[in-house]
Amino acid sequence: xxxxxxxxxxxxxxVFVLGIGAVLKRYVKTSTDFFLAGRSIPAxxxxxxxxxxxxxxxxxxxxxxxxxxxxxxxxxxxxxGAIPAMVFVGVFMMPFYYGSRARSVPEYxxxxxxxxxxxxxxxxxxxxxxxxxxxxxxxMAKLIQILHxxxxxxxxxxxxxxxxFHLSLVISALVVLGYILLGGLTSAIYNEVxxxxxxVAGFLPLVWLGLKNIGGWHGLKANLDPSYTHSWxxxxxxxxxxxxxxxxxxxxxxxxVLSFGYWCTDFLVIQRAMAANSMNSARCTxxxxxxxxxxxxxxxxxxxxxxxxxxxQNLANLAGTHATTIEGRGLIPAKMDASGQVIRDKxxxxxxxxxxxxxxxxxxxxxxxxxxxxxxxxxxSFMSGMAGNVTxxxxxWTYDIYQSxxxxxxxxxHYLWMGHMATIFGIALSVAAAYMATRFNxxxxxxxxxxxxxxxxxxxxxxxxxxxxxxxxxGAFTGLLGGTMAAALHHVLTLPxxxxxxxxxxxxxxxxxxxxxxxQNFWTAIYAWTTCFVITIVVSLLTRAHDEKELAGLVYSLTxxxxxxxxxxxxxxxxxxxxxxxxxxxxxIVFR
Amino acid sequence: xxxxIRLPIGFLFSIFGVLLITFGALGSLGxxxxxxxxxxMLLFGALMLFLGRRGTKI
Numbered sequence: 044x045x046x047x048x049x050x051x052x053x054x055x056x057x058v059f060v061l062g063i064g065a066v067l068k069r070y071v072k073t074s075t076d077f078f079l080a081g082r083s084i085p086a087x088x089x090x091x092x093x094x095x096x097x098x099x100x101x102x103x104x105x106x107x108x109x110x111x112x113x114x115x116x117x118x119x120x121x122x123x124g125a126i127p128a129m130v131f132v133g134v135f136m137m138p139f140y141y142g143s144r145a146r147s148v149p150e151y152x153x154x155x156x157x158x159x160x161x162x163x164x165x166x167x168x169x170x171x172x173x174x175x176x177x178x179x180x181x182x183m184a185k186l187i188q189i190l191h192x193x194x195x196x197x198x199x200x201x202x203x204x205x206x207x208f209h210l211s212l213v214i215s216a217l218v219v220l221g222y223i224l225l226g227g228l229t230s231a232i233y234n235e236v237x238x239x240x241x242x243v244a245g246f247l248p249l250v251w252l253g254l255k256n257i258g259g260w261h262g263l264k265a266n267l268d269p270s271y272t273h274s275w276x277x278x279x280x281x282x283x284x285x286x287x288x289x290x291x292x293x294x295x296x297x298x299x300v301l302s303f304g305y306w307c308t309d310f311l312v313i314q315r316a317m318a319a320n321s322m323n324s325a326r327c328t329x330x331x332x333x334x335x336x337x338x339x340x341x342x343x344x345x346x347x348x349x350x351x352x353x354x355x356q357n358l359a360n361l362a363g364t365h366a367t368t369i370e371g372r373g374l375i376p377a378k379m380d381a382s383g384q385v386i387r388d389k390x391x392x393x394x395x396x397x398x399x400x401x402x403x404x405x406x407x408x409x410x411x412x413x414x415x416x417x418x419x420x421x422x423x424s425f426m427s428g429m430a431g432n433v434t435x436x437x438x439x440w441t442y443d444i445y446q447s448x449x450x451x452x453x454x455x456x457h458y459l460w461m462g463h464m465a466t467i468f469g470i471a472l473s474v475a476a477a478y479m480a481t482r483f484n485x486x487x488x489x490x491x492x493x494x495x496x497x498x499x500x501x502x503x504x505x506x507x508x509x510x511x512x513x514x515x516x517x518g519a520f521t522g523l524l525g526g527t528m529a530a531a532l533h534h535v536l537t538l539p540x541x542x543x544x545x546x547x548x549x550x551x552x553x554x555x556x557x558x559x560x561x562x563q564n565f566w567t568a569i570y571a572w573t574t575c576f577v578i579t580i581v582v583s584l585l586t587r588a589h590d591e592k593e594l595a596g597l598v599y600s601l602t603x604x605x606x607x608x609x610x611x612x613x614x615x616x617x618x619x620x621x622x623x624x625x626x627x628x629x630x631x632i633v634f635r
Numbered sequence: 636x637x638x639x640i641r642l643p644i645g646f647l648f649s650i651f652g653v654l655l656i657t658f659g660a661l662g663s664l665g666x667x668x669x670x671x672x673x674x675x676m677l678l679f680g681a682l683m684l685f686l687g688r689r690g691t692k693i
Contacts, residue, residue: 241647
């Protein structure tokens with residue numbers, strides 16, 4: 044049960060984030076200030092915001108759940124599925140994004156290719172960010188409801204318990220709306236940095252207490268099967284590791300296609316680097332973010348591992364359980380159906396609710412006081428993810444949709460006003476998407492699937508666009524469509540093991556069964572990327588090339604290399620990149 | 636922008652540190668985590684305030 048100090052910590056935090064927005068309001072005078080933070084952000088601030096914008100529900104709750112389910116192999120999503128891509132975008136791609144003075148990723152596509160390629164990317168990205176934001180809000184409100192942290196104050200005021208979900212959604216939406224409306228992207232970035240430190244402060248003592256309780260890393264290994272504590276064990280065959288993926292599918296599907304597609308092309312994170320105060324700061328932004336990113340598995344995955352390694356105990360005081368529940372494993376309760384019955388798979392094995400691994404760790408280890416800090420950190424992670432989506436949406440809407448197709452000749456003041464309006468209706472639509480998730484869960488699964496189809500081929504378009512001057516707009520557009528269709532076709536012709544035809548695939552026929560859903564997703568991405576790559580090259584060779592003068596600053600071979608004169612060794616992107624890659628390789632070796 | 640981000644971070648962490656120390660002193664695994672972590676947060680907050688006030692470049 045939360046006490047006065049816990050509530051005080053939460054309220055202080057909410058007042059604080061709004062206060063930052065209020066202080067920054069006086070600096071927001073133009074649309075560039077609002078959408079790009081006046082391109083004035085120092086590298087270390089942009090770097091932490093780059094990382095924090097990605098620290099939504101998926102990261103904090105999802106990675107804890109994956110840690111409990113798959114073990115330390117979940118770290119592949121960091122050491123294989125993030126760091127190499129972050130290094131690549133910082134060293135090789137940022138000179139084009141920042142140097143072209145494009146205000147968004149879709150705008151870069153217009154400069155490099157043509158209007159139709161920009162339009163396709165802008166519209167799909169805008170819709171996708173709203174749904175992502177909505178799903179994040181839904182997950183947060185659902186978690187607050189399950190944790191019962193608002194039960195006592197609601198009972199005290201006499202409000203029905205069912206309102207907890209609605210009020211959680213509305214309050215979080217209003218806080219994010221408040222600080223973005225007041226201070227624009229600067230406010231979002233500053234709050235993301237605060238949220239980063241808060242998340243570390245909230246989760247570090249959790250890992251410390253958990254490891255102390257279980258006897259450190261050696262105690263953890265003693266309590267778990269070796270497949271939980273070795274990240275590369277059995278990766279030669281999908282049937283001999285917990286992920287159900289073989290090394291090639293992992294490194295190509297996750298490590299290349301999906302991770303480069305996200306970290307190198309998603310405007311949500313690229314926007315933070317575009318707000319940096321110089322070309323070198325923009326290049327260093329993802330490299331600085333890579334340092335804490337490589338250590339984050341110890342903060343978000345380890346709680347899940349500890350939760351599953353603890354002796355199974357009476358879970359009655361924790362979340363997601365009924366008073367008499369003792370089924371489950373460690374701190375993770377069994378999944379329940381609507382009637383309160385334990386859900387079992389076809390073999391009769393109890394299905395565990397892994398999403399409750401991290402929340403139950405907080406409730407188990409944190410006493411009053413620091414529990415308020417931990418829950419505030421959890422809420423901060425949800426809000427930073429939501430704010431990241433909303434700021435990316437309002438920029439793409441205003442610059443790439445409204446200014447491009449609706450009102451081309453308005454004043455800067457008008458576009459600033461439109462940015463404010465886009466923030467308001469962006470958050471309103473996110474709330475609507477959250478309610479949609481409560482009623483149509485399968486539709487949300489389908490939408491996420493469609494977004495995956497659209498995203499998978501994207502990196503092939505950027506790679507060819509930036510490094511092959513012969514790539515044409517027709518080639519890029521056709522390649523993107525072809526890649527998306529290849530992803531959809533691969534999905535409808537395959538199934539994961541144990542899956543039934545439907546959202547999981549196999550609608551038309553089942554030509555191949557993958558050992559796991561993850562393997563199916565990775566291979567869908569590989570097929571989509573390869574198709575896009577080949578079609579883009581073929582169509583480009585058949586269509587008229589761009590004039591080389593138009594491509595200066597947009598293509599590698601036609602762009603001057605950024606100079607590094609007068610920089611200390613630790614400010615040079617190449618040096619940072621080597622250090623990051625060496626440290627990541629070392630982590631892979633230590634936890635192999 | 637005209638606000639050094641280290642100042643609000645330092646201020647927030649100092650407040651949280653004082654709250655946790657107060658509660659730890661007056662109010663897991665036998666460790667008074669509120670007191671111990673409160674001291675860590677207060678020290679970090681003070682460092683941030685010091686760097687922010689000095690304008691030390693990072």
